[in-house]
Amino acid sequence: MSNTQAPETMQAWRVTTLGEPAEALTLTTVPTPRPSAGEVLVRVGAVAANFPDVLLARGEYQVKPELPFTPGVECSATVAELGEGVTGLSVGERIVVPMIGVLAEYAAVPANAVRRIPESLDNVRAAGLMIAYQTAWFALHRRAQIQSGEWLLVHAAAGGVGAAAVQLGVAAGARVIGVVGSEAKAQVVRDAGAEHVVLRSDDVAAEVKRITEGRGANVAFDPVGGAAFEASTRSIAFEGRIVVIGFASGTIPELAMNRPLIKNYAVLGLYWGLYQERAPELVAEAHEELIKLFEAGKISPVVDHTVPFAEAPAALTALATGNTVGRVVVEVAP
Numbered sequence: 001m002s003n004t005q006a007p008e009t010m011q012a013w014r015v016t017t018l019g020e021p022a023e024a025l026t027l028t029t030v031p032t033p034r035p036s037a038g039e040v041l042v043r044v045g046a047v048a049a050n051f052p053d054v055l056l057a058r059g060e061y062q063v064k065p066e067l068p069f070t071p072g073v074e075c076s077a078t079v080a081e082l083g084e085g086v087t088g089l090s091v092g093e094r095i096v097v098p099m100i101g102v103l104a105e106y107a108a109v110p111a112n113a114v115r116r117i118p119e120s121l122d123n124v125r126a127a128g129l130m131i132a133y134q135t136a137w138f139a140l141h142r143r144a145q146i147q148s149g150e151w152l153l154v155h156a157a158a159g160g161v162g163a164a165a166v167q168l169g170v171a172a173g174a175r176v177i178g179v180v181g182s183e184a185k186a187q188v189v190r191d192a193g194a195e196h197v198v199l200r201s202d203d204v205a206a207e208v209k210r211i212t213e214g215r216g217a218n219v220a221f222d223p224v225g226g227a228a229f230e231a232s233t234r235s236i237a238f239e240g241r242i243v244v245i246g247f248a249s250g251t252i253p254e255l256a257m258n259r260p261l262i263k264n265y266a267v268l269g270l271y272w273g274l275y276q277e278r279a280p281e282l283v284a285e286a287h288e289e290l291i292k293l294f295e296a297g298k299i300s301p302v303v304d305h306t307v308p309f310a311e312a313p314a315a316l317t318a319l320a321t322g323n324t325v326g327r328v329v330v331e332v333a334p
Helices: 051-058 123-127 131-143 160-171 183-191 204-211 227-235 259-263 273-278 280-295 309-321
Strands: 009-015 025-031 039-048 074-082 094-098 106-110 151-154 175-180 196-199 217-222 236-244 266-269 303-308 327-331
Touching (some): 009 309, 039 094, 039 123, 051 309, 131 280, 151 204, 160 183, 160 217, 175 183, 217 227
Parallel strands (some): 236 266
Antiparallel strands (some): 009 025, 039 074, 039 327
16 A cells, blocks of 8 residues: 555535535535545546536435535546555556546545546546546447448537537547537537537427438437437438437437337437446546547547636536536646
């Protein structure tokens, strides 16, 4: 076991009562955790705000930790101490980790969940590399098996996971159509490489058919649900694949099962956390591919803005409004 200079106590944001982030979160001083066997203690650098953090604060997420608890589901960090039995990592290495409980100055996390990052990737952008890009990677490559030259329709294309899907679609050789909520967000999606941008208020299905000359989208990436899913079913191509990521609209759609038969399309689910749980070796492989794409200049996390650690609830509040583009990041340490 390696020694650490971590202090005896640290500051951590904790959900002390369920509700909107501004009311639910309290900054508290708590004992600094120590890593158990198989864990590492990390000094958190930056935490990317994610919609699950908002749901955790409200008590609406599928995981419901006992109060009080620390939210934050992904961060960039530096290894501060190794627990018993941990090999292959060294104190001082820069890493990213997806794990509930990282909105704090330090966190003890399973060693098999951390992934190394290059020095060229700063803490702020690194904080947003795991969940959004891993989700988009598994959705496009493992679930949809996207091919070069195919049309990819991305809903909420200016959001964190949507922008990741646009960049990864372009990197895979797909022709991307991004759907956004306002013209103000359109340029972000064009900058990410989308050939076409459609406003959510337009007739999305009609626009997709026009752009693709009647063929439709081969793959639809949907983290929204509701009307977005309905638009995907009307604009999907023969033998197309709709990948359902989540339901940011708050509406879980229903599908009459005769409809996939009309065009032989498939509806595929993607919950990335299951890969982390059941097939971590696939997550490690995807991480290596994502780092290669970053170093080649093919992908780069889009950051809307950062907030200091003392103002962390403001990051979650901003995310909940739906008005941000890319990621909102909490800076914890230099």
